[in-house]
Amino acid sequence: MSKKEYINIEEIGEFGLIEEIKKLFPDKKRQETVVGIGDDAAVLNMNDQFLTLLSTDNLNEEVHFDLFYTPLKHLGFKSVSVSASDICAMNGEPIGVTVGIALDSRFTVPMVKEFYEGVRIACNKYGIDLIGGDTTGSYKGLFINTSIIGKVEKDRVTYRSGAGPGDLICVTGDLGGAYVGLLIMQREKEVHMEAPQATIKLEGYEYLIERLLKPEARLDVVRMLRELDVVPSAMIDISDGLASDLLHICAASNVGCVIYEEKFPIDPIVYRTALLEFNLNPTTVFLSGGEDYELLFTIPERYGDLFENHPDITIIGKILPKEEGTYMISKSGNKYELTAQGWDAFRKYLRENSNP
Amino acid sequence: MSKKEYINIEEIGEFGLIEEIKKLFPDKKRQETVVGIGDDAAVLNMNDQFLTLLSTDNLNEEVHFDLFYTPLKHLGFKSVSVSASDICAMNGEPIGVTVGIALDSRFTVPMVKEFYEGVRIACNKYGIDLIGGDTTGSYKGLFINTSIIGKVEKDRVTYRSGAGPGDLICVTGDLGGAYVGLLIMQREKEVHMEAPQATIKLEGYEYLIERLLKPEARLDVVRMLRELDVVPSAMIDISDGLASDLLHICAASNVGCVIYEEKFPIDPIVYRTALLEFNLNPTTVFLSGGEDYELLFTIPERYGDLFENHPDITIIGKILPKEEGTYMISKSGNKYELTAQGWDAFRKYLRENSNP
Incomplete structure (x- = not known):
């Protein structure tokens, strides 16, 4: 075990940082928790038949996308796809997604509707519902967060x-x-x-x-x-x-x-x-x-x-x-x-x- | 019904914008969806005994908090509390929370750990697990997203x-x-x-x-x-x-x-x-x-x-x-x-x- 204390995030990277965070949470508090951090989605046992899956993703302007060449409708579609993909990766079926956005002052109502039109097309494609979100201001940039809930039969879950x-x-x-x-x-x-x-x-x-x-x-x-x-x-x-x-x-x-x-x-x-x-x-x-x-x-x-x-x-x-x-x-x-x-x-x- | 087409988000406000988004999603695609957008949390029927609750929140720097007077540990605690509060508002019991952060280059590993130390204290307080997250870069500012899953007996859910x-x-x-x-x-x-x-x-x-x-x-x-x-x-x-x-x-x-x-x-x-x-x-x-x-x-x-x-x-x-x-x-x-x-x-x- 290394005793080295990391300071720079760049030095340990995203995965290293996640490992550091995981160390703070060694124990499970809830019996429902099967898998917390560390796979494509969290796995919860809330039911006799199915496992419940939950995954969350950020898509941030200038990090994950560039609005110069990303139409908002495509971005809405992609936000849902990225989340649905995490449920698929557990061999599960997505059910509902929340899509939260933080907007700066560039954005107008039609722009937001165009984004959510893409969300709608993706929801239709995967047969899932938009079940929530949060709409807030941002100092600068568009920040998107999606959280998706899904389910998978206990004998089909794939880690x-x-x-x-x-x-x-x-x-x-x-x-x-x-x-x-x-x-x-x-x-x-x-x-x-x-x-x-x-x-x-x-x-x-x-x-x-x-x-x-x-x-x-x-x-x-x-x-x-x-x-x-x-x-x-x-x-x-x-x-x-x-x-x-x-x-x-x-x-x-x-x-x-x-x-x-x-x-x-x-x-x-x-x-x-x-x-x-x-x-x-x-x-x-x-x-x-x-x-x-x-x-x-x-x-x-x-x-x-x-x-x-x-x-x-x-x-x-x-x-x-x-x-x-x-x-x-x-x-x-x-x-x-x-x-x-x-x-x-x-x-x-x-x-x-x-x-x- | 007004035919007015809104352009400025300021003019219709957050709640007006949510209403516009809701109009794009008139139908439920999944039988599990009991309530999508519009209450403190989404309500899903995935189980005979309980309803599953899901809620998501953004906390954005300079909009929801100012790091000048907000210690990161307190911010971690508050992020979880705000989410847990949404589950409480449905008369439910929180189970697990995901906490995603987008960070700009000011942040160091110890700062991130201090934030998650606050997350840990809150998780302990509410008896819940940290079950996921996403750690990404941001152009400028700290953006926090929490999604929380909970449950409530069918005869106790409160809308x-x-x-x-x-x-x-x-x-x-x-x-x-x-x-x-x-x-x-x-x-x-x-x-x-x-x-x-x-x-x-x-x-x-x-x-x-x-x-x-x-x-x-x-x-x-x-x-x-x-x-x-x-x-x-x-x-x-x-x-x-x-x-x-x-x-x-x-x-x-x-x-x-x-x-x-x-x-x-x-x-x-x-x-x-x-x-x-x-x-x-x-x-x-x-x-x-x-x-x-x-x-x-x-x-x-x-x-x-x-x-x-x-x-x-x-x-x-x-x-x-x-x-x-x-x-x-x-x-x-x-x-x-x-x-x-x-x-x-x-x-x-x-x-x-x-x-x-």
Whole structure:
């Protein structure tokens, strides 16, 4: 145990800070509390049949989104999706969401209604209710907080901690699109700042921009898993980046892993744009992009056939005993250790904005 | 129905804005949803025995608190109290709370730990767990969001809407202290700004400052009501000010009311400080002060004897048929209509900070 006293938040990062906070709360006070801090959502036992799930998320202007290229309706949709994704990551069904906003004086009633129109579209999509919120002033900036309640059958709840050696590592959809979409938007913003008359060119990038601005929680996958009668051994939603989130599963499950570069589901437009326009290795984008809100889960090997040629799920690797480490095998057969260079918006932001 | 399209948020205020948002969500999507927006907490039916309660609150720097005179530990405590108070207002028992913070670069690890130490003390006090949160960066300022989950027996849930003519209007504790505490702190801040060497004088004001900085949710009253086997007909916590919150009950219950100035529980130090140091009518402070987080509830007349000389509960008036209006009878016997000049932090803030 280190005795070091950390002072700078940047030094320990968001996850380190959460660990420090957790230490202050060693005991459970309520028998209902199954899991408090540390998974995608809190898990409460309030019922014989179901577990109750609760998760909360902040979306802050200039940290998580830029209103220059984020329409308010999309932002409302994304706020709900990000929260619903946390419930999906527990293999649960979302029920109701609260959406609180803190607004500065730029905002008007029509703007707020546009934001909540996006909230409404997302609620309809996931079949959930808006059940509350708080509307307050802010000194500067738009701050959004969502809290979502959901439920999951006791024998279907899926934590980060259940992966065992031999389990297959699966990912839904494709990854990296949201990050490349962000790069596109940042590039166009810079062009606009230098030449406000210039036309913003987004043709051909629609998929990337939609991945950034309008991510969808994979409730469809949760429902499909139920229909297939498959319970993943571990699950997380990919918000920080595949490598970071897979390492979360490995740490919580006390296991290692291997993933294979040749299996990575990367959309051709993501691949091409990353490589040709931003000179980025598509594999790096896949591993560290983040914000795609796809699901990463592990399943016992016997279910492998179900997903072998699935259009929407890709098996990218395998869980190993802990002592074998956590690594990727590249297309050329080399072995690389996985590192969590995720989209740690928090750390990055503090670094860029801390006083010298 | 007015066809007017509102543009300025200031013009319609927080409550008007919430009404506009509610219009976008006319239907319930989930059978679990009993009450969505519009009471102190959302009410969900996820269980045969209990109803599940969920409430969310924002506390924003420079709008809801000033770090000049708010110790972080007190702020952590208050964040949880404000949330727990919403569950109490539904006659429920809190179970777990999530506390999310957005921090700018002023904050250090010890500061965050001090804040969560206050969260811990409050969790211990109410016997609840910290079950989650989100730790993010902010461009400028400290933003706190709390979401709390609780439960209440189906035959004990108390809405704002159940008050009927003849019911007695009860208030817990005493009111106005938090507001006068705020005035004291603002005065001392001004003194400090003008003369940083001057000593800040807080002796004799301890009660007022504690009311401002360390309000407690009245879970003790909720538990006492259970022991007495009394279910209030309507309840709300007093965050905006007694007049504003009583008018919320009257509107939701479709009734009128009369309250008697001579009954108002005002602590002598609140009375004296308001009148002598700030030249404020103590009755105005009582009616409009806000932020005391006491409970306001109505009970059928037959329970009146239980609270007639109660040390902690005061009967201040009576519910009337709607057509008789909502008013106060002054000590001199005059009749004054009640108006909601509550502590609408939001509106006030926007007014003071909107662009000309």
